[in-house]
Amino acid sequence: MNLEQLRSFAEVARIGHFTRAAERLHVAQPSLSRQIATLEAEFGVDLFHRARGRVTLTAAGERLLPLARRMLADAETARDEMAELVGLARGRVRLGATPTLCTTLVAEVLAEFRARHPGIDVEIVERGSRSLIEALGEGGLDLALIVTSVSSGTGRAALSLEPLLQERLVVVSAADAPDPFTGAGPGSPISLSLLAGIPLVAFPENYDLRVALDAAFAAAGLTPEVAVTGAEMDATLSFAERGIGVAVVPAMVALERRNLRITPLADPDLRRTISVARRADMAPTHASAAFRTVIGEVAESLAATHAQEPRYLEPIPVG
CATH class of the missing domain: 3.40.190.10 (Periplasmic binding protein-like II)
Structure with missing residues (x-):
């Protein structure tokens, strides 16, 4: 076993295709196939399931991959x-x-x-x-x-x-639109109950930020009003700038955006x-x-x- 064999194995595993992996490694495809075959012969196991146009890792290949990368x-x-x-x-x-x-x-x-x-x-x-x-x-x-x-x-x-x-999560809204939280007083931290009544631009459900906010609403027995869901960060900020809804984001992404109004959250755990x-x-x-x-x-x-x-x-x- 040598590093070139491991490099070939890791690249085939990443791409899932012998020919494309050979192109990325700048070697001939038969040469790469021989390196993989030699590695499999040395270990005495198959590392890939070979199907037409596509290869996938066997159980042995799955075990070897993190070791090879390391x-x-x-x-x-x-x-x-x-x-x-x-x-x-x-x-x-x-x-x-x-x-x-x-x-x-x-x-x-x-x-x-x-x-x-x-x-x-x-x-x-x-x-x-x-x-x-x-x-x-x-x-x-x-x-x-x-x-x-x-x-x-x-x-x-x-x-x-x-x-x-430690970074606070903050609510951002369009700076050139009326403050949606006027009832809280200018610059005052707002509660989740007040936030729940304002149309929200929500991240995808697998985002850590979305998970944390959903958990906070659920713990408070609140169901937020959602205007848009599934937007990535850049789109979320743009939607907030256009007044489509407010968004809860990390403070650092909003501090330098002049088109956004930043309102702190009252919940100290939302950080x-x-x-x-x-x-x-x-x-x-x-x-x-x-x-x-x-x-x-x-x-x-x-x-x-x-x-x-x-x-x-x-x-x-x-x-």
């Missing part, structure tokens, strides 16, 4: 570490982040990191928190910026999780924790350690910028 990631990490140790002015950081953080915190972090370390390449993977945790466990990422509720955890003992910020995660069983590379430092500094700066009441962002003390 071994390939560890090999890349070793190359990066050795390059840094011999003084080459290069390196790489693989950062995962949720979509809302990519447009806010990550953008600020990247700008600062590139100014300090222009020779280090940064690869961004944009997914939901659960998917990012899986990628970390498989060795596909160095760091991940994830969001959780205050009480939830990763469920993975092999991960190191460092909370950075989320932003954390940076990494594999606990792997020492960070020099590049990822430097990136982690910048993340912490930018997070502190953002919290200080918005420290006035209402506190949309609050730093979480270390320890």
